[in-house]
Structures are given as C-alpha cells and as structure tokens.
Amino acid sequence: MIIVNLDVMMAKRKMSLNTLSEKVGITLANLSILKNNKAKAIRFSTLDAICKALDCEIGDILEYRRED
Amino acid sequence: MIIVNLDVMMAKRKMSLNTLSEKVGITLANLSILKNNKAKAIRFSTLDAICKALDCEIGDILEYRRED
DNA sequence: TATGAAATTATCGTAAAACAATAAATATAT
DNA sequence: ATATATTTATTGTTTTACGATAATTTCATA
Numbered sequence: 001m002i003i004v005n006l007d008v009m010m011a012k013r014k015m016s017l018n019t020l021s022e023k024v025g026i027t028l029a030n031l032s033i034l035k036n037n038k039a040k041a042i043r044f045s046t047l048d049a050i051c052k053a054l055d056c057e058i059g060d061i062l063e064y065r066r067e068d
Numbered sequence: 069m070i071i072v073n074l075d076v077m078m079a080k081r082k083m084s085l086n087t088l089s090e091k092v093g094i095t096l097a098n099l100s101i102l103k104n105n106k107a108k109a110i111r112f113s114t115l116d117a118i119c120k121a122l123d124c125e126i127g128d129i130l131e132y133r134r135e136d
Numbered sequence: 137t138a139t140g141a142a143a144t145t146a147t148c149g150t151a152a153a154a155c156a157a158t159a160a161a162t163a164t165a166t
Numbered sequence: 167a168t169a170t171a172t173t174t175a176t177t178g179t180t181t182t183a184c185g186a187t188a189a190t191t192t193c194a195t196a
Contacts, residue, residue, distance in 0.1 A: 001116060002112040002115055002116050002119075002126075016142070016143090017142070017143060017144095018141095018142070018143085026183090026184065026185085027184070027185060027186075027187095028142090028143075028144095029143095029144080029145080029146090029184090029185085029186085029187085030183075030184050030185075032143060032144055032145080033144085033145085033183095033184095034183095035143095035144095036143095036144075036145095038145090039112070039182085039183075040111055040112055040113070040181080040182060040183090041109055041110060041111040041112060041153090041154075041181080041182060041183070042109060042110065042112070042183080043108055043109040043152085043153085043183070043184090044070040044107070044108055044109060044110070045108070046183085046184090047070055047130075047132070048069060048070050048132065051070075051132040052132075052134070056132075057127065057132055058070075058126060058127055058130045058131065058132050059125065059126060059127035062115075062126045062130075063126065064115070064116065064119040064120075064124075064125055064126050066120075084170095084171070084172090085171070085172065085173095086170090086171070086172090094154085094155065094156085095155070095156060095157075095158095096171090096172080096173095097155090097156085097157085097158085097172095097173080097174080097175090098154075098155055098156080100172060100173055100174080101154095101155095101173085101174085102154095103172095103173095104172095104173075104174095106174095107153085107154075108152080108153060108154090109152085109153060109154070109182090109183075110154085111154065111155090111181085111182080114154085114155090
C-alpha cells in the first residue's frame with residue numbers, strides 16, 4: 001500500500017495547501033485529492049515540484065506500507 | 069529531477085527484468101521503459117507491486133535530485 | 137454565534153500517459 | 167554462433183491526472 005503523507009512536511013515548513021499548490025503549479029483541488037490519498041498515480045513532474053517546494057526527499061512524502 | 073533506479077535493488081535481489089515484470093504484473097517492455105527513466109508518471113499500484121517484489125522502500129527506487 | 141479563511145468534495149471535460157500486445161533490434165554472456 | 171536478456175518501436179485502449187469551477191464542510195477567531 002502506498003501512502004501519501006504531505007502533512008508532516010507541510011507542518012514542518014509551515015506551508016498551507018494554498019501556498020503549496022501555487023508553488024507546485026497544480027490546483028488546490030487536485031493537490032487536496034493527492035494529499036488525502038485519493039489519487040491513483042502521480043506524474044514525476046508533480047512529485048519533483050512537491051519535493052522542491054517542501055525541500056524534502058521522496059521518502060518524506062510517499063510511504064510503502066506492507067500489509068499483514 | 070526524479071530518477072528511477074531499479075538496478076541496485078534488482079542486483080541485490082538477483083532478480084531479472086523478466087522475473088520482476090512477472091511479479092509486478094506489467095509487461096517487460098513497459099517495465100524497461102520505467103527502469104530507463106523514460107516514463108513520466110507511475111501508478112501507485114505499480115509502485116506498490118515493485119516495492120513488494122523487491123522488498124524495499126520507495127526511497128530505494130525513486131530519487132529526487134536537486135539541480136544546481 | 138456569526139464570519140471568513142482553509143480545505144474538502146464533486147462534476148465535467150481534456151490531455152497526458154500508463155499499459156497491453158506485439159515485433160524487431162540490440163546487447164550480453166556462454 | 168547461439169541462446170537469453172534487454173531495449174526500442176508502434177499502435178490501440180484505458181486509466182487517470184489535472185484544469186476549471188462551484189458547492190460544501192471544517193475550523194479558528196472575533
């Protein structure tokens with residue numbers, strides 16, 4: 001299971017969804033969908049922009065969780 | 069810049085592209101495209117299957133590289 | 137408790153890209 | 167030289183991102 005977790009880094013950077021969406025260059029609505037694990041895929045360009053905006057690694061944002 | 073690096077984990081697990089494609093459930097051709105950084109996005113279902121097949125973390129496979 | 141900002145959710149449409157299937161070309165090892 | 171592994175190419179289908187927009191919900195705070 002892949003989990004999207006933007007909350008931690010957003011809190012760390014004190015960045016709102018609104019600001020992040022502007023920096024990343026996708027709409028607030030779509031970023032919210034991604035943030036709430038409703039997306040089924042992601043473009044590398046988007047992932048890149050997020051890592052850049054939050055100044056973090058992919059592992060900070062995406063997590064692979066084994067199921068039991 | 070997002071970099072896909074499957075080589076290291078494949079070597080570590082001694083797994084061929086062929087075997088990996090079977091485990092992941094996508095064709096050899098498409099997995100090769102992904103492995104050689106020709107893909108522009110990825111489905112979480114695929115990423116999940118790769119992590120499972122190689123028993124590794126996302127960070128082992130995807131890298132965000134800052135440009136200078 | 138009323139107000140406003142922030143975030144979520146929904147809908148519709150378009151464009152992008154994954155991915156299948158297949159085949160051909162290339163590389164690599166034995 | 168031959169088998170095996172990998173890459174590349176092509177065409178078609180399907181999935182999904184993402185935009186634009188608007189309505190709804192959440193939540194802080196005045």
